[in-house]
Amino acid sequence: MIAVSMPSDIADLLVAEGLAIRPGGRGSSAADFAVVGISALSATVSLLQGPDTFLRLTELVRTNFGRSTTGVTVEIKANGDSVTIRIPGDADVVTVARQVQEALIGDDE
Secondary structure, eight states: OEEEEEEHHHHHHHHHTTSEEOOSSOOTTOEEEEETTOOOOEEEEEEOOOTTHHHHHHHHHHHHHOBTTTBEEEEEEETTEEEEEEEOTTOOHHHHHHHHHHHHHOSOO
16 A cells, blocks of 8 residues: 545545545655645545556546546656656546556556
8 A cells, every 4th residue: 555645535535435545644655646736635545556546546636626628737746756647638547547556656566
């Protein structure tokens, strides 16, 4: 599992769907997953690294913050690096989910 700080709305949905758990207070090792241009309350959850977790995270970001044609940009800070990922409204969600997964945990799976 990886602790990730993200918008509360998305964290709540992932927990409700059984794709994340709440680990308690935010630890210093939590990755930051921020939607660019959106100021939202954040919550820290531990993502369960099942086959659908990153796909669902990407879908939720696109649905909750992306507009049909403009999409949304997220910034992921993890492992001492910062990655910006564009999620177009018509994105191939599987490809973008893989980019999100690689940014958070690396591509060694």
